[in-house]
Amino acid sequence: MAVGEEHRGAAGPSLGARLVDGVRRFFDGDIWYSFTRSPVVMVSAAVTVLFIASAVFAPLVAPYDPFDLASIDLLDSSLPPIWMDGGDPRFLLGTDAQGRDMLSAVIYGARISLGVGFASVVFAMLLGISLGLLSGYLGGTVDAVIMRIADVQLTFPAILIALLIDGLARTVLPRDLHGQVWFYVLVLAIGLSFWVQYARTVRGSAMVERSKEYVQAARVIGIPPLVIMLRHVLPNVMGPVLVIATINLAIAVITEATLSFLGVGVPATSPSLGTLVRVGNDFLFSGEWWITIFPGAALAILVLAVNLLGDWLRDALNPKLR
Amino acid sequence: MIAFVVRRLLQSILVLLAVGFIAFSLFTYVGDPINNMVGQDTTLAQRAELRERLGLDDPFVVQYGRFLLNAAQGDFGISYRHRRPVAQLIAERVPATLELSLVAAALALFIGVPMGVYTGLHRRGFLSQVFLALSLIGISLPTFLIGILLILVFGVLSQDINAAIGFHLVPQLPTFGRGDTVQLGWWSTGFLTESGLLALILPSITLALFQMTLIMRLVRSEMLEVLRTDYIKFARARGLSNRAVNFGHALKNTLVPVITITGLQLGSIIAFALITEQVFQWPGMGLLFIQAISEVDIPVMAAYLMLVGFFFVVINLVVDLLYYVVDPRLRADKAVAAGHQ
Numbered sequence: 099m100a101v102g103e104e105h106r107g108a109a110g111p112s113l114g115a116r117l118v119d120g121v122r123r124f125f126d127g128d129i130w131y132s133f134t135r136s137p138v139v140m141v142s143a144a145v146t147v148l149f150i151a152s153a154v155f156a157p158l159v160a161p162y163d164p165f166d167l168a169s170i171d172l173l174d175s176s177l178p179p180i181w182m183d184g185g186d187p188r189f190l191l192g193t194d195a196q197g198r199d200m201l202s203a204v205i206y207g208a209r210i211s212l213g214v215g216f217a218s219v220v221f222a223m224l225l226g227i228s229l230g231l232l233s234g235y236l237g238g239t240v241d242a243v244i245m246r247i248a249d250v251q252l253t254f255p256a257i258l259i260a261l262l263i264d265g266l267a268r269t270v271l272p273r274d275l276h277g278q279v280w281f282y283v284l285v286l287a288i289g290l291s292f293w294v295q296y297a298r299t300v301r302g303s304a305m306v307e308r309s310k311e312y313v314q315a316a317r318v319i320g321i322p323p324l325v326i327m328l329r330h331v332l333p334n335v336m337g338p339v340l341v342i343a344t345i346n347l348a349i350a351v352i353t354e355a356t357l358s359f360l361g362v363g364v365p366a367t368s369p370s371l372g373t374l375v376r377v378g379n380d381f382l383f384s385g386e387w388w389i390t391i392f393p394g395a396a397l398a399i400l401v402l403a404v405n406l407l408g409d410w411l412r413d414a415l416n417p418k419l420r
Numbered sequence: 421m422i423a424f425v426v427r428r429l430l431q432s433i434l435v436l437l438a439v440g441f442i443a444f445s446l447f448t449y450v451g452d453p454i455n456n457m458v459g460q461d462t463t464l465a466q467r468a469e470l471r472e473r474l475g476l477d478d479p480f481v482v483q484y485g486r487f488l489l490n491a492a493q494g495d496f497g498i499s500y501r502h503r504r505p506v507a508q509l510i511a512e513r514v515p516a517t518l519e520l521s522l523v524a525a526a527l528a529l530f531i532g533v534p535m536g537v538y539t540g541l542h543r544r545g546f547l548s549q550v551f552l553a554l555s556l557i558g559i560s561l562p563t564f565l566i567g568i569l570l571i572l573v574f575g576v577l578s579q580d581i582n583a584a585i586g587f588h589l590v591p592q593l594p595t596f597g598r599g600d601t602v603q604l605g606w607w608s609t610g611f612l613t614e615s616g617l618l619a620l621i622l623p624s625i626t627l628a629l630f631q632m633t634l635i636m637r638l639v640r641s642e643m644l645e646v647l648r649t650d651y652i653k654f655a656r657a658r659g660l661s662n663r664a665v666n667f668g669h670a671l672k673n674t675l676v677p678v679i680t681i682t683g684l685q686l687g688s689i690i691a692f693a694l695i696t697e698q699v700f701q702w703p704g705m706g707l708l709f710i711q712a713i714s715e716v717d718i719p720v721m722a723a724y725l726m727l728v729g730f731f732f733v734v735i736n737l738v739v740d741l742l743y744y745v746v747d748p749r750l751r752a753d754k755a756v757a758a759g760h761q
Contacts (some may be wrong), residue, residue: 250431254687254729255687257695265713356564359562359564375564375568379699391568397565398560398565401560402560409556
């Protein structure tokens, strides 16, 4: 996604050729260069990929299935990590109060955290981009209404909005129904609290692009507005959107963890990292710190890595900062 | 100016009406209020009579109006769980939240601004790099994790750590509740007792850390921006001392956005206080709200919603008006500044 690629929307070579061309240009380009020059960024990329891979392949990677009641033995409960006295070689990071392997719990927890995080970022992105494009390209009343709503929402912190939506859903939905749809509720709650940033960014760029000649040319030859928006304007406003999405993934994961920690997010039957921290928190004072610290550390490392990637991407895509 | 003020006022009122509408719908459509008040052996006739007496048969608009009127007078009904007026419950909890938030805001401001100035002036200094790295960690650690880590170090492991290193380095600090409080009229304060002050330390640090990193980064980028401008070059050309240029010219000009954004942040401090209160079992409004959610205590939820909405609207209104008064140039930028998270 190089900066200044203005004529992408115009008819050109076939998709395959363009893809090959794009890949080649990517490895020749500034972004790849700045990537290979920064060890911190490469490490964070590696950590992020590791997390995502182990989340996707959790059933293969994790030593045990923490949801399989048959594999859990209460006699193994509250074992410390193997490097401490009383550690069991079967459980690298120890076990929780039910005898669940902490390493497996963390891997499956990261799977749920990342799943909710990705889904809410995608949802917020789709919503924000659509509203931003409409707002920026159409202008007028549509623009005024959407941006007023955005203004109002910006005055409230995202975490509070997510908490309210999740709390409302919890009170409105019957308990057993909520047990099934908690994933969608969370994605909705987190996604709805983050769309404004995308909408504002896309709207700003779309307003700039709208007055450019290539859009006017497209309009003159009779391409319908929807096609212009999606095929001509959208590709040119995607750069900043990708940066926001990366940083938002970190924030979405934190928000999900916070909601779960407060006891309103992911239910304890399929714990995310935040739920694990909340459950483990009860054992902190009895000295079983590993039940809460390992999920917490995993969360912090994941968020830090994604944040570093996002920071780097923002700088790399913005030539003004170099 | 007057048109601007009127427009902003109208917008604020609209927002409050919308928040009130959500709170009211919660009341009306979630469960049956009558069921929450009467016992099982109440006859249908008695229920109908109660419904009539409470005005639950009235048209929607009438009920909504009555709800708003009551809320404006501080009457939010009776908590389902505590069986006491919600206004009373909240009034008891407000001092705890506000004291915690104020201490945290002060910490964030008085540590964050100097750190930001330092990192702005010494861009490539070693200490600056350390501060920036720390700030990234501060942003990446969720608030509740910071709190848990502090509890672990200063509450659970402090004696072990001291024993391991051989001298008293890590103090044992309270990790639970507010300590002793003193009643001043209806306001209960923890500022006047030793245990109250000690109990404030860990929660306020937890709450302040995120805002501190935010303020530091903001001051830093503002300083970098201002230091590039022509009038700074001119001031240096005039032979002014570094001190006069840095603090007299540069810092002064960065402070306008910093002050206004800190004002806006006061709102998010109160929102984040909710998390800190849960970690430290701090008896504030946030804890009340979290408990209300898990117990489906709708009057408390509605009241918190209205109160927080009102609070944010007022803060934003004041900040907006300040923008207008202080520096018209900023009006276009403020949305970007408020757009974090």
